[in-house]
Amino acid sequence: MGPFHRDAMAALKDVFDVHCFHGHGPFERYAKHVIQEGLLEMRKELGITMPWYANETALTSRGGVTEKMQAEALYKKLLFSWSRGAIGYTWYNMRSKGELPDDGEHNYGLMTWDFYPKAVYAAYNGLTGLYHDKDFDRACELPWGEWAFIFKNDHELAVALWNDGEADVPRVFRTDAAAAASVDLFGNRQELPVVDGTVLVTTTNEPQTLLLSGAESAELLPPLSSFAMPELLLPGQPQPMAVVLTNPFGDARQATVKLTLPPTVAASQSQFSAQVAPHSQVEFAATLTLTAAPANSLGAKEWVMAEGQLAGLEPVRQLHLLPVPFLFTSRLDGDALFTLADHTKITQLFVGDPAKEDSTWKGAQDLSAAVWLAMDDQALTIKVVATDDQHWQKNTADQRSWDGDGIQLFLMPSGMPSAVEMDFAREEDGRSHVFLRRLPLGVMGDEAALQLATERAGTQTTYVITVPFAAIGSTAEAFGRGFRFNLMVNDADNGIREGWAQVAPGIGSGTVNTQIMPVLLAQ
Known part of the structure; x- marks a missing residue:
């Protein structure tokens, strides 16, 4: 607020x-x-x-x-x-x-x-x-990022369901419903079977409603199957994964798990079968190893299809897209790691507006950037050389440096639940402005430890940013396992924000899509 x-x-x-x-x-x-x-x-x-x-x-x-x-x-x-x-x-x-x-x-x-x-x-x-005819009843207890809200009237229950991740999440409800249906975003219905007083529904990032006709109760049971996949795949380094199957019924059931893999990924075990006692769980554990060379492009991923089934129910399948890190050489000179100089890296705010033709991107001389990264056992250093025909930055006083020229940096080291957001700018008088805009909940940071040095020469501004791992609540070990990275170079001329250059999509619209942030690994 x-x-x-x-x-x-x-x-x-x-x-x-x-x-x-x-x-x-x-x-x-x-x-x-x-x-x-x-x-x-x-x-x-x-x-x-x-x-x-x-x-x-x-x-x-x-x-x-x-x-x-x-x-x-x-x-x-x-x-x-x-x-x-x-x-x-x-x-x-x-x-x-x-x-x-x-x-x-x-x-x-x-x-x-x-x-x-x-x-x-x-x-x-x-x-x-x-x-329109229902009242809010309660929210089901779920981890943040997964949602189930129950609404009711005198003849049915409606459970609003979705999750904020990329993967589908199967959920089971125990209910006295006479019939069940999944209703999509636009009101289209698909009947769902009620088996022994339970309904299986798969939640996705797209919201839906589980409609329980004639129901007075709906109890969210432990997940029928849960898939714990590694954060990323590393060449030659086994990464742990697990599948847990839950039997919510009063009799023993056979549980099976099957992994389907591309030729570039190896599993220590790809099939598993066991008898699960009533109201019990069984866990299947394995490791996944990337057998191919590291990625030579940003945003590379490999797929893993995991299938879990409990006897008497339909199988639950999840397709997991696991990031493959982009290896970079730690240096602040020579060839740039990223070059942001063509229209695929530029977001313009005034396309198609004749009245703002003077604010549209005219090419690399109008806005472009080169980016280098270097990492040691204490900090990550980012060097950005931005080409901009006019430097303008008068919005640091109210922490709106993004509305002028400057850098917005997004980092998410291994194990961190969301991205750290930081702003860096060169003010009109040459002073450096640093703002630690956002940390994950519960993570302690130290804005004063963040460092920025800048220089303006002709139409180029050089930013050298140093982020000590401890300043954002992280460690060298976490960064050494790979980290998600994105960066945008904002451009404003004469007080009008015209757009920005970015390393990758998923930023600039008011939120950060961490799922598509590139994963980097220093070699």
Whole structure:
């Protein structure tokens, strides 16, 4: 929460009847940082008891956000807000304000500017059709990033389900339902079998509703199968994996596990079978080893298909895409590790806007960058030489350096649950600005230990950034096992942010997609 919001509510908490709140952006950031760690913590700290209302809370379908992603955001943000006590939710807005594809204000609507319904309009219809006559009952206990919210009326239960990861997650509910169906984002139904009072449903990143007709109860059971895969695959180094199968029934069942692998991945054991006692579990453990050479391109992955089955039930399959690290030579000179100089590495904010033609990217001389990395047993050093025809940075005072020229750095060492976000900028007078913007929950950092040296010569700005491992709550050992990395070079001329150069996709839209951040390993 910003200081104005906090100060205003502290002074006026006894004046308002409803605490209205705006929360634009993607679901993951909204749920964790804006609501759970922001709004709700602030209300608790200030003793605010009036109901809260998400009265303008949406996501624009631009900047890498597809219309389907926008539709999913409505579904997730509305139901999450409801589960956290919101008395209402208003999407901004009904009709988009204009037709420019790269203007955020022109792409919020449920319908286009000329009244064609978007995917988010269909999702809204699906939501209202299912939930208009129901009350929130409870949230199932699940790890953060996996969601199950139960709603009810006098004749059925609706369980909203999704997870924030890449892999499908099978879940089992014990229920007294007469029938069950899975209802997708847009209201399409698929019947599901009820076997011995249990229903198996597979959750994905796309939200769905498990509809339990004639039900008065729904109990989330331990996962029928859980797949623990390694963070990444390393050449010649076995990495542990495990599959756990749970028998929720009152009789013993046969459990089987099968791994299907490409020629480039070897498993210590690929098939397993065992008898599982009633209400018990069995674990299958193995190791996976990359038998091919390390990746020679960013974002490389290998696949592993894992299948688990309990007798009497359909098999549960998960396709896992495991990162293969990109090996780099530790150095700050010679050939750059990354060169950001063509349109595939540039995001422009004013494409197709004739009034902003002067702010469109004109080529490498307008914005480009070269990036080097060096790592020792204490720190990671990043050198960026940015070519920019005009250096402009006057937004550091309120921690908005991203709205001027500068660097945004994203690091996620092995074992860290989410990315560390840092801002580095050269101010107009040459002073260095450093801001540790975000750490994973529970991780302690030290902003003062982050280092930045800059130099401006002609149209080039050189940034040398030093990130001690301890400054972001990590270790040399964790970085030595591989780390996810991304970086963006922001460009603003005369106070207008024009776009940025980036190493890889997944950043710049208000959230960080850690699943597609490249994995690097120093050789």
